[in-house]
Amino acid sequence: MKEFKVTPIRNGTVIDHIEMGMALKVLRIIGVRGDVSSTVSVLMHVPSKKNSWKDIVKIEDRELDPKELDKIALISPDATINIIRDYNVAEKFVVEVPERVKGIMSCSNPGCITNKNEPVEPEFVVETKKPPALRCVYCDRMTTDIAENIV
Ligand SMILES: Nc1ncnc2c1ncn2[C@@H]1O[C@H](COP(=O)(O)OP(=O)(O)OP(=O)(O)O)[C@@H](O)[C@H]1O
Ligand SMILES: [Mg+2]
Ligand SMILES: [Zn+2]
Incomplete structure (x- = not known):
C-alpha cells in the first residue's frame, strides 16, 4: 500500500x-x-x-x-x-556535483583574498565529490564543511 x-x-x-x-x-x-x-x-x-x-x-x-x-x-x-x-x-x-565551483560558496580561510573586500569571486576546484571537498584556487585551503560556507 x-x-x-x-x-x-x-x-x-x-x-x-x-x-x-x-x-x-x-x-x-x-x-x-x-x-x-x-x-x-x-x-x-x-x-x-x-x-x-x-x-x-x-x-x-x-x-x-x-x-x-x-x-x-x-x-x-x-x-x-x-x-x-x-x-x-x-x-x-x-543532482551532480560540479567540477568547479564559482561564486556560490565562500572560502573557510579568513585570510583568503576572497574574504578581504577585494573584488575577487571565490572559486574552488572539486577534489572529491562524495563527500564533497573543495580546494580554493586562491589560497589552496580545503573546505569540507560546505553547508556552513554556502552563500
Ligand atoms: N504528486 C506528488 N506530490 C508529492 N510528492 C510526490 C508526487 N509524486 C511523487 N512524489 C514523491 O516524489 C518522490 C519520487 O517519486 P517516485 O514515485 O519516483 O518514487 P520512488 O520510485 O521511490 O523514487 P526513487 O527511486 O527516486 O526513490 C517520492 O518521494 C514521492 O513521494
Ligand atoms: Mg523512493
Ligand atoms: Zn581561499
Missing part, C-alpha cells in the same frame, strides 16, 4: 533523498523564507530504503535553476530532483 504523509502536489518539484538534517539548508538555498506563495512541504527524518534516514522537500509551482542545483549537490550529493507534472513524476535526475 502506498503511504502518503503529505498532500500530493499537482505541479512542482520534489527534492528527495536529501541527506538527513539538511532540509532547512535546502530551503535556504531555494529561497524559501516565511513568505512563500506556494505550498511547501518539509519532511525530516523519513525512513529511506537503504535502512537509513533522509529528508524531503516538496514545493509547488517551482522548478530549480542550475545554481540552486549545484548548491544542493554540494550539501547533499545523492539528492534526487523529481519534476511533478499533473501529479506524476515527469522527470527525475540525481
